[in-house]
Amino acid sequence: MTKQTPLYNTHINLGGKMVTFAGYQLPIQYSKGIVFEHKAVRNNVGLFDVSHMGEILIQGKGASLQLQKLMTNRVDTIKDNQCRYSLMLYENGTIVDDLLIYKIDNENYLLVVNAANTQKDYEHILKYIDKEGASVTNISDDIAQLALQGPNAYKVLSKLTDIEKLANKSYYFTCDVLVGGIKCLVSTTGYTGESGYELYCKASEVESLYDKIMEAGREHDIEPIGLGARDTLRFECSMPLYGHELSDKIMANEVGLDMFIKMELDFIGKQALKNHTPQYERIGLKLLDKGIARENNEVFDENGQSIGYTTSGGVCITLGGAYAMARVKKGFEGRAYIDVRGRKLLAEKIAMPFYKKEK
Amino acid sequence: MKFTSTHEWVKKEGNLSAVGITEYAAGELGDIVFVQLPEVGDNVVAGEAFAEVESVKAVESVLSPVTGIVKAINEEIIDSPELINEDAYSAWFVKVQVEQEGELISQQEYLDLIK
Numbered sequence: 520m521t522k523q524t525p526l527y528n529t530h531i532n533l534g535g536k537m538v539t540f541a542g543y544q545l546p547i548q549y550s551k552g553i554v555f556e557h558k559a560v561r562n563n564v565g566l567f568d569v570s571h572m573g574e575i576l577i578q579g580k581g582a583s584l585q586l587q588k589l590m591t592n593r594v595d596t597i598k599d600n601q602c603r604y605s606l607m608l609y610e611n612g613t614i615v616d617d618l619l620i621y622k623i624d625n626e627n628y629l630l631v632v633n634a635a636n637t638q639k640d641y642e643h644i645l646k647y648i649d650k651e652g653a654s655v656t657n658i659s660d661d662i663a664q665l666a667l668q669g670p671n672a673y674k675v676l677s678k679l680t681d682i683e684k685l686a687n688k689s690y691y692f693t694c695d696v697l698v699g700g701i702k703c704l705v706s707t708t709g710y711t712g713e714s715g716y717e718l719y720c721k722a723s724e725v726e727s728l729y730d731k732i733m734e735a736g737r738e739h740d741i742e743p744i745g746l747g748a749r750d751t752l753r754f755e756c757s758m759p760l761y762g763h764e765l766s767d768k769i770m771a772n773e774v775g776l777d778m779f780i781k782m783e784l785d786f787i788g789k790q791a792l793k794n795h796t797p798q799y800e801r802i803g804l805k806l807l808d809k810g811i812a813r814e815n816n817e818v819f820d821e822n823g824q825s826i827g828y829t830t831s832g833g834v835c836i837t838l839g840g841a842y843a844m845a846r847v848k849k850g851f852e853g854r855a856y857i858d859v860r861g862r863k864l865l866a867e868k869i870a871m872p873f874y875k876k877e878k
Numbered sequence: 879m880k881f882t883s884t885h886e887w888v889k890k891e892g893n894l895s896a897v898g899i900t901e902y903a904a905g906e907l908g909d910i911v912f913v914q915l916p917e918v919g920d921n922v923v924a925g926e927a928f929a930e931v932e933s934v935k936a937v938e939s940v941l942s943p944v945t946g947i948v949k950a951i952n953e954e955i956i957d958s959p960e961l962i963n964e965d966a967y968s969a970w971f972v973k974v975q976v977e978q979e980g981e982l983i984s985q986q987e988y989l990d991l992i993k
Binding site: 547548552553554555747750751809810811813833834836841860 | 908909911912914930932933934935937956963
């Protein structure tokens with residue numbers, strides 16, 4: 520049974536081409552297409568419905584300590600109103616999910632998790648958390664989320680709220696902000712490589728919030744953005760996506776996210792990481808032959824030895840050309856062949872991110 | 879111009895036939911970013927894949943409406959695949975010396991199909 524977000528009818532009215540993603544009916548694109556939407560976010564401003572994302576509250580006197588048992592990144596040094604990216608691991612060192620921790624205060628944390636993982640995450644947290652110390656509440660169905668992204672996002676938002684009161688550094692947030700009269704939590708976060716905001720509000724109020732943002736954005740040519748461009752934008756910035764670069768089959772110390780794994784901490788899965796010498800790593804590949812690698816294409820070195828597989832692949836719309844992220848044997852350098860439906864396409868290892876916004 | 883139920887078109891041009899995909903197919907695929915074509919001299923078989931077309935999100939095989947020999951390929955759509963989205967009926971893929979037609983339908987039948 521697929522779910523609809525509260526904005527289902529809004530998407531239909533905007534010409535959204537609906538698909539099922541993580542159990543939700545969401546637009547893959549609107550009428551102007553993924554390339555147009557991608558460029559709108561890079562050059563101007565776009566609005567995404569990301570209400571499918573999961574939200575879990577961790578509350579209580581022991582919230583900080585309890586949460587730290589589960590997080591690979593430091594919880595104790597997060598400031599009030601700051602967000603921090605972290606992984607959550609199984610005992611065996613593979614990945615339950617990647618998520619954002621929002622610290623409201625010492626006794627209140629909000630976790631924003633991948634839609635497809637929400638229930639699994641909730642159960643995992645319940646399994647390990649000491650209920651005396653903290654309570655765990657899955658509020659995903661009550662909360663809707665919009666992402667307003669792009670260099671002109673602030674212009675749009677400043678028409679609806681006092682922008683001076685919002686955090687201006689990235690990865691911070693402000694609670695109880697009135698945006699067009701609707702109470703929101705607004706964070707300076709996103710999944711596009713652009714500046715912008717993510718806004719959380721009551722599910723019952725998101726239709727109104729969405730309309731107000733689109734209306735305020737009209738003079739700035741704001742565009743609605745679907746899941747297709749969400750993926751091409753994150754891919755171009757080489758951001759990992761759970762189910763692709765990260766999974767419950769992949770050890771957390773093989774995905775190029777070591778800066779978010781603090782081995783001095785004592786978290787679930789740490790011992791397994793300590794005992795595991797990384798065999799694979801996440802790398803970037805640029806295709807030299809014509810063609811497009813997708814997910815799960817086998818990768819060979821120049822001697823024809825299989826060294827791994829691609830985890831995401833496609834065209835980088837801003838840069839032009841085809842690229843892939845791949846999970847390959849650690850230490851690989853130079854050129855590789857990617858098997859794309861029987862054709863061996865030449866590619867070379869390149870640094871990630873593929874695209875980085877000039878500041 | 880005639881059509882297939884799998885969203886290709888074929889149009890006689892002198893003693894050859896140009897083949898492409900329909901506007902509906904291009905629209906469903908979305909922004910097309912890559913096309914893989916056969917080579918001149920290759921045989922194509924009605925109902926069998928002879929080309930691949932990739933959009934930002936999807937890969938689809940293109941089935942040949944006819945059996946015959948490829949006499950020309952459209953290099954322009956290799957360099958600028960977006961031409962297919964812009965005008966699917968002038969962005970031909972290959973021109974074929976036809977030996978035998980496959981199962982073709984009229985424009986009206988095709989339009990009824992995608993209604």
